[in-house]
Amino acid sequence: MSTANKTALVTGGSAGIGESICKHLLDQGYTVLNLSRRPAAKSHPNLIDVPVDLADLDATRLVLSDLARKYDVTTLVHNAGVIRSGLIEDVDLADLVYMDRLHVHAAILLLQAVLPAMKQSCFGR
Secondary structure, eight states: OOGGGOEEEEESTTSHHHHHHHHHHHHTTOEEEEEESSOOSSOOTTEEEEEOOTTOHHHHHHHHHHHHHHOOEEEEEEOOOOOOOOOGGGOOHHHHHHHHIIIIIHHHHHHHHHHHHHHHHTOOO
């Protein structure tokens, strides 16, 4: 498959490791959809910032539904993540719920959204 038709969806691509992943994919000729709470610091003609808090599952579903209609995503990198460390006696269960939604629930929603395009193209990463 040529990179001319390849689209990658990257979460948390606005900073750090995610930003580096986006740059690498853009350098390889991909269109990159960056799902992040804030836009990327650098712009690129093939970089599309999509603002969303992935722990907000309803908002994530809406965004993914729209993107699945517009793009055939064959590469998915669920890079977004947070850690809220502390002593066990200080753990806030709301923090655990947030991290579970971001790390686990969003991962499943992301894959479910892009899987049809991957299956149709017989390619997916």
